[in-house]
Amino acid sequence: MAVEWVIAAGVLVGASVVAWGFSAWMTRRIEAAVPSNGRFVDVDGERFHYLDEGKGPPLVMIHGLMGSSRNLTYALSGQLREHFRVITLDRPGSGYSTRHPGTAADLPAQARQIAAFIQALGLDRPLVLGHSLGGAVALALALDHPHAVSGLILVAPLTHPQRLLPLVFLSLAVRPAWLRRWLSHTLTMPIGLLTKGSVVKGVFAPDPAPADFATRGGGLLGMRPANFYAASTEINQVNDHLPGMVKRYPQLTLPIGLIYGAKDKVLDFQKHGQALASRVPGLKLQLVEERGHMLPITATERVVAVVEQVAKRARSPQNTTVLHPPLALADK
Numbered sequence: 156m157a158v159e160w161v162i163a164a165g166v167l168v169g170a171s172v173v174a175w176g177f178s179a180w181m182t183r184r185i186e187a188a189v190p191s192n193g194r195f196v197d198v199d200g201e202r203f204h205y206l207d208e209g210k211g212p213p214l215v216m217i218h219g220l221m222g223s224s225r226n227l228t229y230a231l232s233g234q235l236r237e238h239f240r241v242i243t244l245d246r247p248g249s250g251y252s253t254r255h256p257g258t259a260a261d262l263p264a265q266a267r268q269i270a271a272f273i274q275a276l277g278l279d280r281p282l283v284l285g286h287s288l289g290g291a292v293a294l295a296l297a298l299d300h301p302h303a304v305s306g307l308i309l310v311a312p313l314t315h316p317q318r319l320l321p322l323v324f325l326s327l328a329v330r331p332a333w334l335r336r337w338l339s340h341t342l343t344m345p346i347g348l349l350t351k352g353s354v355v356k357g358v359f360a361p362d363p364a365p366a367d368f369a370t371r372g373g374g375l376l377g378m379r380p381a382n383f384y385a386a387s388t389e390i391n392q393v394n395d396h397l398p399g400m401v402k403r404y405p406q407l408t409l410p411i412g413l414i415y416g417a418k419d420k421v422l423d424f425q426k427h428g429q430a431l432a433s434r435v436p437g438l439k440l441q442l443v444e445e446r447g448h449m450l451p452i453t454a455t456e457r458v459v460a461v462v463e464q465v466a467k468r469a470r471s472p473q474n475t476t477v478l479h480p481p482l483a484l485a486d487k
Contacts (some may be wrong), residue, residue: 161306175341177345178345179345184458189225189369191250196272197466201252201253203244203245203252206224208241209236210478212240213240213278213279214284215273216363217283218245219288220288221324222286222373223377224371229452230451231451239466242278250387250426254385260423263295266295270301280302281304282306285309287421294312298406306466308414308458308465310450311415311428317426323420358448362446362449404435415440
């Protein structure tokens with residue numbers, strides 16, 4: 156029996172080494188196919204990768220779970236940069252931004268990091284657009300660092316705790332950190348290669364996914380071991396702070412635009428969109444009929460319209476004179 160256990164352990168170790176090597180080789184291939192295409196800035200020990208395009212009022216865009224800046228530059232930034240200075244970042248641990256071991260991955264930590272990023276670039280209270288999990292980060296940013304932003308554009312945002320992960324992200328539900336690390340370097344890549352078509356289809360459903368989303372949209376980057384580990388870590392911590400954020404939503408007084416796809420298969424517009432609108436005074440939910448979760452790509456013009464609406468409200472004299480006092484109080 157002992158010999159059998161030794162043999163089984165040897166086989167497991169050998170298979171892990173082979174899978175680890177294959178993952179490293181595929182990571183190099185993915186990065187050659189989808190290279191970094193922006194700038195880098197060091198902020199509080201982490202290296203942020205971002206694109207800086209256009210001229211005008213600053214607009215910072217934050218992508219969702221397992222995504223990258225390419226999700227938002229695919230179609231959205233091209234239209235926005237005509238009227239805005241569009242800064243699209245890779246969240247820490249995603250795309251080509253780093254998240255070192257020991258760096259916190261919860262929502263307040265990500266908000267704090269992005270506030271420092273905004274300060275490092277010398278941006279003056281930019282608008283902030285957040286998609287999906289990026290919407291939750293944007294909300295945390297507005298709640299914890301109100302002087303850092305002038306308005307929010309929330310696109311299919313995660314706003315409330317949910318007990319179960321969306322089916323398309325179920326593979327991320329790995330709680331022990333050691334197991335998460337081992338899986339990310341061994342099984343994630345081969346399984347990802349086998350299932351990437353169905354995952355992309357699930358994220359876009361019921362809309363068709365663009366044929367070039369894997370490269371131009373950055374889809375392949377999420378398959379890399381470090382990106383899988385980062386995404387699994389943050390999704391396992393996301394519910395830790397959402398309940399407290401929900402209680403604070405009524406404090407939000409800055410201009411907010413909220414848009415959702417009525418057929419979203421990833422996040423339910425009633426549980427997240429309508430639920431947020433019911434807690435923020437004056438907030439209206441805009442629904443895009445027959446559209447799913449990836450509105451920055453599938454309903455670009457509608458998202459651009461929301462950005463322009465929020466920008467107009469953020470620039471109004473009323474916003475300057477009325478909103479600053481409560482924000483100052485909230486910051487103390």
